[in-house]
Amino acid sequence: MNLLKKKSLWLGALFLLLLGGATLYVVYRELRGQDILGTLKNANLWWVLAAVVSMALYAVADGINISRCLRLAGYKLTFAQMMKYSFAGFFFSSITPSSTGGQPGQLYFMAKDRLKVSHSAFTLLCALLSFQCAAVVLGVVGVIFSHGEVFNLQGKFSYVFPIGFALNIAIIIGLFCVLFTRRIAGFFAGAGLWFMKIRGIKPGDKFKFLRSFAAYRKAASLLRLNKSVFVKMLITSFIQIILFHSVTFFCSHAVGCSSLDWFTVLRTQSSLFISVSSLPLPGAAGVTEYGYALFYADLIPEALLGSAMLLSRFCSFVLPLVASGLGLAALSVKQEK
Template sequence: MNENIKGNRKYIWNLIIMFILMLGTFYLLLKGNDIRLFIKTIKSINPIYVTLGFIMMFVFVLCESINIRILLNSLGNKISFWRGLKYSFVGFYFSSITPSASGGQPMQVYYMKKDKINISVSSLILLIVVAIYQIVMVIYVGILYFCKFSFLSDKIGNMKPFIIYGFTINSILVCIMLIIIFSNKLAEIIVNLFLKIGIKLRIVKNKKKYEEKINSHIKEYRDGAKHIKNNPIILIKICAITIIQLTALFIIPYFIYKAFGLNEYGVIDVMTIQGVLTIAVSSLPLPGAVGASESGFVTMFKILFSSKLVLPAMLVSRMVSFYLFLAISGVIVIGLQFKMNRCRDIKRYKKIKENLPI
């Protein structure tokens, strides 16, 4: 119970920090601008293109759910379409409110455990999903960057250090995740290291009991990793879906660009800038990359949108690609938590009823 309270407090604080960052960012960016003109500009945009942007964001979330479902099904854990979507929205929400998106996967593992999916299986499939996402993103953005290098050179501005940092951190993460997935020995070393830390900190009290559990999880992890390695077609499917997922994310600003009635630049130009921006801010220790994403958008998209339109464009783009889906995923998480609490209360009531004298 205490752990749940501490965890909830942590996420509440992350939400507060993100909200403060959001307010501070918009205050600094909007300071000195005519708010009425700003609102008038937003009202004049084409809602059809904004809707297309929203659909692309849904495709982004949907693709992750499909990847999770493919991997779970291949390992004998058959799940429905809606359950896969649930895990994806949970991941989106907790990744958005934690620094460097660090809270998404642990909470997905938690919800999968509640659905009777072994931790070893859920950890493995999420590690594969994240690893392939990072690999595809680095290669995808790298290709776009080098193909459009001359186009980007005058639009990067002071974002260059962040771009270098983003490519470096993401490449290192890819290497670490690949080693963990394909090296059973290293996975065992890491798990045992956490066990030793737990014993020293007195979090783990029954060493023998936990050793048995860990050995069981390691065996399941090895079996799952072996199955994935022996079925490369699964990885090819995940890579293909991830390409679609990232394309959906990178194309959103293009629809916003079209919503403002602009036509000078093509879809690849806009996607390249968004891809590089995503790499630059994705690993920053900020909840939802709030502040960095907004400032980076204004810096890198200024030439495309002009100084008058870049702020309204940034607001609409971030609303479609982040804030709106943060609210939707938040409502879903609250609903799931309410349902779990209700099920827990029903079980408690049944136990009490069983123990009552007739």
């Protein structure tokens, strides 16, 4: 075995150890002192299974959106690649503040598969834009149908929705500008060249950078000429978020709250999601649970609220985190062989 191959295997093993360590740490932090086994034992497992299937379909929908843009650029992804990028997005988003690690993690795996950085970056920004648009629209619908109840919350949480809404709108505007405005994109290209000059640009690096930027702009032109692709991505994002929000409905019924209807959960979860999704906390830890208790205080009986919240967090965050980590590990080992 040559030295390069040995080095690759050692780096792969180290990466898998870090992946496993991060997963175990987040799981321990989330479930510390929580009796998830007791909750599962007393829950209706058919409803729990429905929640698990919803999250599995959520991951598949994410992979489908990623593959759509890459297909425009001429790439043909296998199902394993599609899911690998989806797993990477969920895993690294879950363990980093404000979900900022998702796209860099996906870019890393795309680069290992020899996808051009310009095409990968454009694809992930488009996927993020469609997701943000769907999340904001559903959040607004949730607030309208809840008759503005979110603005009547007491204490510090009364400011969370306006802040979260403003941050999400800012992200959407920023993404539209970067993706489809030549002047803004040119500004970032100039900033990139300036940064490279400060670091000490090597011969040929400027040409490579400008070539990548040209490929990025070409990808943007392809999407403008194929607007139906983004419409399909947007529809998929709506389905994806609805699946995610439905987990709470399934988990509430699993612990015995049969009076809670699906649309009430959808509008409530949409408002909660847009409130906490952009906060600078890994997986929006802590504030999600606190917000859940506030938003559902009048919807779920107090005796069932704790169990419903724990089971929902387990099915929508902890279990998918473990599954995405294991999926990344398995696909990485398979790729190294």
